[in-house]
Amino acid sequence: QVQLVESGGGLVQAGGSLRLSCAASGRTFSSYGMGWFRQVPGKEREFVAAISWNARSITYAAFVKGRFTISRDNAANTVYLQMNSLEPEDTAVYYCAGSKLNLPEPNPNLFDYWGQGTQVTVSS
Secondary structure, eight states, X not given: OOOEEEXXXXXXXXXXXXXXXXXXXXXXXXXXXXXXXXXXXXXOOEEEEEEOTTSSOEEEOXXXXXXXXXXXXXGGTEEEEEEOSOOGGGOEEEEXXXXXXXXXXXXXXXXXXXXXXXXXXXXX
């Protein structure tokens, strides 16, 4: 069993940056593929980025456009999402997710564990 706790969300002006963190419990964190998703009310959960267990493989959603960077520190059981050049359209609740797959496809159904989410609000 893996428990995930996100932090680092908040209110930022357009063009600003935030760094989200996701702390994981459990000894098997280093063997899990990890991902970030986001969701706004009334819409489906949207894939943002994923990283393989050894960080050698990374995928991003097209809308990221080089603005976000996913990374992980297996020694610290933590995965990060550095978000730069934020836009009002990035406003959402951001969720961290863990998958038993090495590098899961951008499908939330392939992720086994989820955090509670952290709110990101970007003002114009």
